[in-house]
Amino acid sequence: MTRADVTELIVTRKLEKKLSWTDLAEAVGQSKEWTTAALLGQMTLTEEQATAAGRALDLPADAVLQLQVTPYKGSLPSAVPTDPLIYRFYELVSIYGTTFKALIHEEFGDGIMSAIDFRMDLSREADPKGDRVQIVMSGKFLPYKTY
Numbered sequence: 841m842t843r844a845d846v847t848e849l850i851v852t853r854k855l856e857k858k859l860s861w862t863d864l865a866e867a868v869g870q871s872k873e874w875t876t877a878a879l880l881g882q883m884t885l886t887e888e889q890a891t892a893a894g895r896a897l898d899l900p901a902d903a904v905l906q907l908q909v910t911p912y913k914g915s916l917p918s919a920v921p922t923d924p925l926i927y928r929f930y931e932l933v934s935i936y937g938t939t940f941k942a943l944i945h946e947e948f949g950d951g952i953m954s955a956i957d958f959r960m961d962l963s964r965e966a967d968p969k970g971d972r973v974q975i976v977m978s979g980k981f982l983p984y985k986t987y
Contacts, residue, residue, distance in 0.1 A: 953979035
């Protein structure tokens with residue numbers, strides 16, 4: 841069973857069992873954002889986390905083992921995403937990427953925001969003109985070093 845097979849099985853079992861990503865996060869013991877990324881193949885689960893996910897989704901033992909293997913990160917099938925929702929994030933970075941960069945460098949200096957030491961919170965924000973998606977991202981600043 842490949843990691844791609846495991847991801848497909850997870851999505852199928854999630855639907856069959858009528859579970860939400862939040863339900864699975866509670867079973868795994870992590871945030872819904874991290875757990876969703878992990879179960880979609882972008883993070884490595886510990887044995888305890890993988891076993892909990894396996895119980896919740898009734899996964900076979902080889903799938904539980906695959907969840908513990910360090911994945912090949914980056915799951916987009918093309919350089920420019922074609923899925924409309926994912927494309928909007930691409931568009932957001934295309935338009936505001938230089939703004940993010942300029943403001944981060946002005947505030948912190950020359951460096952990057954870590955995607956390793958990172959957390960995210962996604963929530964629904966009620967708005968009379970139509971609900972909004974609120975995403976808060978927090979990544980550790982890592983300055984470039986001189987040597």
